[in-house]
Amino acid sequence: MAAAIDATPTTLPEDLFLDVDRTSAIPLYFQIATRIEQAIVDGRLAPGARLENEVTLGQRLNMSRPTIRRAMQELVNKGLLVRRRGIGTQVVHGPVTRKVELTSLYDDLDRGGQRPxxxxxxxxxxxxDDVVADRLSIAAGEPVLHVRRLRLSDGVPLAVMENYLPEDYTDLTADALASRGLYQLLRGRGTQIRVAQQRIGARAATAEESRLLEIKRSGPVLTMDRTAYDTFGKAVEYGHHCYRPDNYSFEITLVNN
Amino acid sequence: MAAAIDATPTTLPEDLFLDVDRTSAIPLYFQIATRIEQAIVDGRLAPGARLENEVTLGQRLNMSRPTIRRAMQELVNKGLLVRRRGIGTQVVHGPVTRKVELTSLYDDLDRGGQRPxxxxxxxxxxxxDDVVADRLSIAAGEPVLHVRRLRLSDGVPLAVMENYLPEDYTDLTADALASRGLYQLLRGRGTQIRVAQQRIGARAATAEESRLLEIKRSGPVLTMDRTAYDTFGKAVEYGHHCYRPDNYSFEITLVNN
DNA sequence: CAGTGGTCTAGACCACCGT
DNA sequence: CGGTGGTCTAGACCACTGG
Incomplete structure (x- = not known):
């Protein structure tokens, strides 16, 4: 009979897979994963709910098991699903949150409905100089674009951002940088960020930082150093950012595989 | 003949796969991934080096392409390799760093050769109380273990750590907590952490914190709030940590897939 | 054009879990 | 024991890249 493991014998995700498009350029596993993810964040799949097993779901959808499996694996990697051998697949208990993604402060604010x-x-x-050259993996003395920006959200100063970009990007105009986020501009030029290394720390603000951020002299600031690489593995940007800690923090979801 | 894309026609990882054990309980893809990763961190595979393609490597090792592919995917997810369609697989340019893992401060120090x-x-x-109950997804008023610890490294105070654990763990002894890391103790009880949500910020130290950490009054501290969940999706630990910013920072590697 | 990774199929055997 | 996920095989077709 059906095993009764968790007060929910065997939940089968209702057929919201009706609109999967086998001719689409979007991979099947991605279409499946997206629909299950939607059902989870919508609450149609409650925390702890058991999913149908991989084999029968594949049969119902006329898809091979590896395809179904990959869809579920994507969600496991995002921390939305939990699989246990011999047991089955469950929606994770506890709060459902977004995974960390590689976005910029500008994007975050924009999505959050604030006016950056x-x-x-x-x-x-x-x-x-030597430090910048090292971070960007170029020779010292090569020309780089240096920008220093103050980011505001709804008129409140939020961050002082210092960035260095290699020669390929030295033609970014002041107008563009004042009106859009850096990563937005890079995307517009076809540059896709693939890997980024960040170091997050804290220290006392310098005199200039406290003036710009309108905080107390030597007050605490949150700092982030980042080097970003494109799909070619080439360093695209090195930045040192400095945030007002009362208005900003980093959220991270870690998943053990 | 062979395409010359990056001054390195086609690098074939020398056969350091001699010791793969097909009878081992360790999955083949994991054995392959581990050996390639070792070659990268050892420097035997230089940044930017091109790897042999998936098909021929599989043939040489008498393994199917999906197995080889999975091994490489693990390293792509760790940010060590970059793959491009039509081009091939390369070791990522720039510094090679470990991926973020779900470890404890104690483990980090211990591995770093310091004496925690x-x-x-x-x-x-x-x-x-209400906050703790919410973070641990339990009812307010249920018994929880509350611990507050000062972590030192080589005698220097490094962090003040406040943690709450649900009823199942209220029997953790003071001796155990004083001599080992929290996550180490949890692992010893068979609890495996699967997902953790962290929020990293900064603020001024309280009077007690500045005394314990031996820093200036109201000096900056780095803070981290974390809730960790086990493989069942059950909340295992809620913690609020407070670090000396001159001695600690968070390193994170983000990967876009 | 030939070479590469991206996706997908249709099976197979095993390890682990609960009953 | 039956059911589940974990792994592996041996192919296939496609999309994209470079020359």
């Missing part, structure tokens, strides 16, 4: 604005403080082309 | 120590400041069983 940028004051461009510095915009110059300079030879790379 | 713990002062147990508070060890009590109390009814959960």
């Amino acid at each position: 604005a940028t004051n461009l403080l510095v915009h110059e082309i300079v030879p790379a | 120590a713990t002062n147990l400041l508070v060890h009590e069983i109390v009814p959960a």
